[in-house]
Amino acid sequence: MHPSSPSRSTRRAGRTLAVAVRLLSAVAVTLSLTTPLPxxxxxxxxxxxxxxxxxxxxxxxxxxxxxxxxxxxxxxxxxxxxxxxxxxxxxxxxxxxxxxxxxxxxxxxxxxxxxxxxxxxxxxxxxxxxxxxxxxxxxxxxxxxxxxxxxxxxxxxxRTTGTDRVLSGGLLLARESVASPDGTTRLTMGTDGVLTLTVADRTVWQSPSARAGAHATVTPSGDLQVVAPDGSVLWSTGTTSPGARLVVKDHGRAYLISATHAWVWSTPDTPAERVPTVVSLPLPQPLPVASAPLGGTRPGTTTSSGSATDDRAYATVLRAAPQYVDPTSAAARAAQDARAQGRDADAALLTKAASQGSARWLGPQDATATVASSVRNYAATAAAAGQTPVFVTYAIPDRDCGGLSAGGLPSAQEYRAWVDQVAAGLTRTRAVVVVEPDALLHLERCGDRDERLAMLQHAVRALASAGAEVYLDAASSNSFGWGTAALQDMALRLRAAGVDRGAGFAVNTSNFQRSEHEVAYGRYLSALLGGAAFVVDTSRNGNGALAGPAGTVWCNPAGRALGSPPRATGDGPHVADLWVKTVGLSDGTCGGGPAAGRLWEEYLLGLASRASW
Structure with a gap:
């Protein structure tokens, strides 16, 4: 045997070792398929x-x-x-x-x-x-x-479990939803960034802020949030309850439930939309026109019994020149900024809103000493564009009893002087003016009633004498209801404030009521006033009003939409639709918005994205 040749026993041991190695390798491969990787x-x-x-x-x-x-x-x-x-x-x-x-x-x-x-x-x-x-x-x-x-x-x-809830730390991405056990109530994160609760496909609640690509999350601290793609919080419940979960219930509400099973937050109850009970046409015979001290007539348009004639010709400057589109409006500036930042989708929506009419609101911020020149310059710019300037006076003392738009000028004397300067700026212009939103709505609550009526009479007379087409604000169809007494009460307020000296009245200013309700409401009031003309604010009424537990939600309600663009209608006393509210400006800090009168871009994007046009 050669010295270097292995013995038979050595060769057997080698073969045994090789087999063992192969077996161990096979076991290792098998384990790698069934156990976690490092x-x-x-x-x-x-x-x-x-x-x-x-x-x-x-x-x-x-x-x-x-x-x-x-x-x-x-x-x-x-x-x-x-x-x-x-x-x-x-x-x-x-x-x-x-x-x-x-x-x-x-x-x-x-x-x-x-x-x-x-x-x-x-x-x-x-x-x-x-x-x-x-x-x-x-x-x-x-x-x-x-x-x-x-x-x-x-x-x-x-998922195989938990389809009615989002647990602490959980997410709802765009197009994802959770639903109640019976499937009738569903909470969905929309692609537009709005969190929406529906009952049998009817929307009953929406988060107020929107940005495409946003998602919802229940934070470990117990706050339900809508979060933008850049990580900024667009809206939240503001709650703190570590370990809380979000649960959708069969009875049409979503709840944040604490780790100890206590109620932390919920969406509102789901009342039906508040709709006027009397909206049918043709109009009933108008009620008798009230006599002094609030009485008056519109000569040639009513009979002694108060019934209106139908042969009145309605005219408005808006027929020849549409409402002015201000290229420097808040919406227009926001669109420019979005475009410069490369946010093309946002820019398109903001441009959609900015390309319609806009009104110039005049208030105490427009000093008496300079308001005439400011009005004159704005009107001249609009005229040069072949359009009609629309102004809103909003400076009457104690204008909303200290609410979110609290303010106004300090005294009746200062208000009259201010109005006179506004009228001076309107001289020889062809403008539309909506006078003092909510002033008649709050007639019995804010300030001295008779003094307020006198101030409104002065405003209508001064502005109309300057050549403006003047419309007194008459609140909305949702303000008083549709009973005969309520309609007559508003008609009497309008008459006492001098509506006969102007072109007529405005309805739905800064409100959300559907156009069909507002036109019906306006027609009833017009009949009671002997055929007065009226305009409808359609700036934000595309989806109608949002109902809440205490009635209509008026401050930054979620899920609303831009209404129909401004136009002269040629529809009898309903002479025009206007955008009176400056779209994009917050109603106040409610719903996560900024202070009243400041641009809220996320809300404006939602209004524009939901518009039907």
């Missing part, structure tokens, strides 16, 4: 092979992009780009959950007790799941075909 390896991998598992805290990373897929410590599996979640499984509330690529092809989230929390329900034995550079998670069959992809199915729609 965290370091998972954080650089872009895929899960058949039988592999991704543990809590581990991440897949796309090759060629910054997209990541992470199993969160709370059990939610999220696909993100630069911190923004693009897709998720909606399995929050399950610490220690795993993401498993089952040998049968299904991608699943399983709890620590091996319960299925979410599944792609894919049947494709041997398939693998890969995170691609386009930010989509694909399950690929052994033949190389796509068996499932994340972009086609929002995560929460495939």
């Amino acid at each position: 965290a370091a390896a998972q954080d650089v991998a872009d895929r899960l092979l058949s039988g592999q598992t991704l543990v809590a805290g581990a991440t897949l990373r796309a090759v060629g992009s910054d997209h990541t897929l992470t199993v969160g410590a709370d059990g939610d599996v999220t696909l993100s780009l630069a911190g923004r979640v693009l897709w998720h499984t909606g399995t929050t509330g399950n610490p220690g959950a795993l993401l498993v690529q089952q040998p049968g092809g299904a991608l699943e989230v399983r709890s620590r007790t091996d319960a299925v929390l979410w599944s792609s329900a894919t049947a494709s034995p041997g398939a693998r799941t890969v995170l691609k550079p386009d930010g989509v998670l694909y399950t690929i069959s052994t033949a190389g075909t796509v068996a499932w992809k994340s972009a086609s199915v929002p995560g929460p729609t495939s």
Whole structure:
């Protein structure tokens, strides 16, 4: 035997060792398919092979992009780009959950007790799941075909539990929703960034702020928030209750429930929309015109019994020259800024709002010494554009009893002097003026009644004498109801304030009532006033008013829309639709808005996105 040749026993030992090595290798391969990959390896991998598992805290990373897929410590599996979640499984509330690529092809989230929390329900034995550079998670069959992809199915729609709730730390991305057990009540995160609650497909509540791409979240601290793509909070409930969850109930409400099962916050109850009970046409015979001291007639248009004639010719300067579109309005400036920032979608919506009419509101901020020149210059600019300037006087003392628009000039004497200067600026212009919104609505509540009527009479007389087309504000169809006494009361207020000296009255100023209700309301008042003309503010009434537990929500109500653009109607006493409210300006700090009169871009984007035109 050659000295270097192994013995027979040595060769047998070598063969035994080789077999053992092969067996150990096979066991190692088998274990690699059924046990989690090491965290370091998972954080650089872009895929899960058949039988592999991704543990809590581990991440897949796309090759060629910054997209990541992470199993969160709370059990939610999220696909993100630069911190923004693009897709998720909606399995929050399950610490220690795993993401498993089952040998049968299904991608699943399983709890620590091996319960299925979410599944792609894919049947494709041997398939693998890969995170691609386009930010989509694909399950690929052994033949190389796509068996499932994340972009086609929002995560929460495939959850197996908890479809009526969002747990602490959970998300609702655009197009995702949770619904009550009976399916009638649904809370949906819209693509426009509005969180909407519906009952049998009827909207009953919406979050007031909107920005495309926003998502909703229940923070670990217990605050329900709508969050913009840049991370800024657009709206929140303002609540603090660590561990609270959001639950949608069968009776049409959504609740934040604390960890101790206490009620923390809820959407309002769901009353029906407040609709006038009498809106049918033709108009009834007008009621007798009241006699002195509030009486008066419009010669040639009423009979001694108060019935109106139908042969009056209605004229408005708006027929020849439409309402002025101010290129320097708040909406126009916001559109310019959005365009400069590359926010083209926002810029288009803001331009949609800015390209319609806008009114110039005059108040105490317009000093008596300078208001005449300010009015004159604005009117001249509008005339040069071939359009009609629309002004709103809003400076009467104690104008809304100290509410969100509190203010006005200090005294009746100062108010008269101020009005005279406004009239001086209107001389030889062809302008429309809406006089003192809410002044007649609050006649019995704010200030001295007789003094207020006298101030309104002076304003109508001075502005009309300057050549303006003057409309006294007459509140809205929702203000008093539709009984005979209420209609007659408003007609008497208008007459006492001097409506006969002007062109007529305005309805729905800064309000949200539907045009069909306002036109009917205006026609009744017109009949009671012997045929007075009226205009309707359609700036924000595209979706009508929002009903709340205490009646109509008037301050920054959610889900509203721009109404029909300004126009001369040629419709009898209803002579024109105007945009009297400056769209985009907040009604006050309610609903998360800024102070009254300041631009609220998110709210304006919502108004424009919901407009029907």
